[in-house]
Amino acid sequence: MSTLLEVSGVSVTFDGFRAINNLSFRIGTAEMRAIIGPNGAGKTTFMDIVTGKTKPDEGRILWGEKSLSLRGMSEARIAREGVGRKFQKPTVFEDQTVHENLVMALRNKRGPFAVLFYKPTAKDLARVEVLAAEIGLEDALWRKSGELSHGQKQWLEIGMLLAQEPRLLLVDEPAAGMTPAEREHTTNILVEAAKTRAVVVVEHDMEFVRRLNCKVTVLHEGAVLAEGRLDHVTANQDVIDVYLGR
């Protein structure tokens, strides 16, 4: 399988504190990966670096078949290249309807003029319907997303992520605040998505990670501590010491 994202030797320092320390990471074009690690391990910061929010001090971030460097690209440009992100805390546009949120996320031209003259095509509208059904919000399309429950907002954000049709999905703690049934549904959506694209999931909940049934990367103090199948890494003594044993 060809490589979609290759991060190598990346470090970032906040006021002298090394949040990411010589981190290397690679993911293929259609692959699911879970990232686990204790609080403060640098999982969110890793996503910030890939999406361009945080500029790394050193290292390479190469993207796609042409090995484009993501370093130095703006957040918006990286997103247009096909990196989609779901935040730890659900961030949807509360003052706008579910429909508006999804239409904004749909993969279409992003420039001001194209957007000004944009008219939703029948295809776009159908896509919104399909997505809404997938995330269980088909009856809430015309409600303001601020009225949704926490779990529904999480899903709306997942729906927006899928609407973007990214090649790489970065998903930060998707199951937080979900009921067990909702978690299972989320797992299914992510597993389905990983058939055609790369998906990186940060999650604390081991049960959730187990159900993803994929390779796991353990982060600790900004570096990779272990990598492999879940059973394999949970048997690793270092991992037990820093993470599981506590």
Next chain:
Amino acid sequence: MKNSFLMRNPSTLIFLTALAAFTIVVTLLSEAFGLGLISTSFVKTLGKTLCLGLVAVAMDLVWGYAGILSLGHFAFFGLGGYMIGMWLMYERTRDIVISSMADAPIPPTTDEITDAIGHQIFGVVGSSEFPLIWAFADSLTLQLVLVVVVPGALAFVFGWLAFRSRVAGVYLSILTQAMTLALSFYLFQNDSGLRGNNGLSGLQNLPGLEAVPQEVVSIWFLWASALALGLGYLLAAWIVSGKFGSVIRGIRDDEARVRFLGYSVEGYKLALFTLTACIAGIAGALYYPQAGIINPAEIAPIASIYLAVWVAIGGRGRLYGAVVGAGFVSLVSSWFTGGQAPDIPLGFYTIKWVDWWLIVLGLSFVLVTLFAPKGIAGLFDLVSDRKWPNRHGADLGPDAGALREREASE
């Protein structure tokens, strides 16, 4: 298609109907075309108020919808006024000069005429040379183009520098104030080429139309202002109704999130900032011929702050709120400061509204911001019973998460 747009946006339809009705009523009550119940100077005040409504719409677009608190849009308004003022002043002075030279024994040469015009216009600042910026002053078409282009270009350059460096929030507001201040200082100078603190005057006289009385001209400008406001409103309503509106409201509420969706936030801000500067320029170009004079004091930083106050009091994020705020506050304001409001003798002290009005206005602003953030337009909600959720994503945490926010807080 236009019909369906208006049907989908009833508030726009209502607004345009009300504007048309207002214009007709004023016309029917005017001295020129009707019963003569409204004085010409009041017609001009109303016409000017419509222009203020238009610049308030621009302010609402940029602040109420996109969250960019620009405290510089009155500079663009003033620049629009200067651009049209240059043509008005040049043409009128030329007419005067030509008629006064008409009975000279030798017909004057073009150069002599130009010199005489220059002398007339720039005599007050001790010069008679035409500065370069007056190069197009003899062409109405070009000056009309400049009404849009000059504010637009200034906004574009300023916005490009500011947004590119991701200046936002209060820092951007301060920067826009600095721009306004710098522009007014520049214009105050005698060698700015725009007659320093004298400004441009006599703008109420339309060249070539001296025979038309002011009561008729005032109505023409009222119509033009109403048309401009109507079209500006329609444009703004169209912009905010579609996906562009979604994106800019998204920028207002969570700029970073919009970036991660792939939209270039800076590009949108720049486009909107520039567009609204152009609208402000047009509003100014219609305002100052009705005011008759423009000088650098009009561009003072405080003017742009007033603009923000009008929009805040009227109600941000809905276009009619901006118009209502601009109209209401500016009319009340001119009533108080114009000496019409009766002083209140308290025995030991007399409240003179001319002095106290600013304090009342400032206090209303604070009170509205604190207790009625929806402004005057919030009153319309009582009628339409419009509700909007005011839950800004309070994180409920995992346990309460499966509940709706309302259920959870109960």
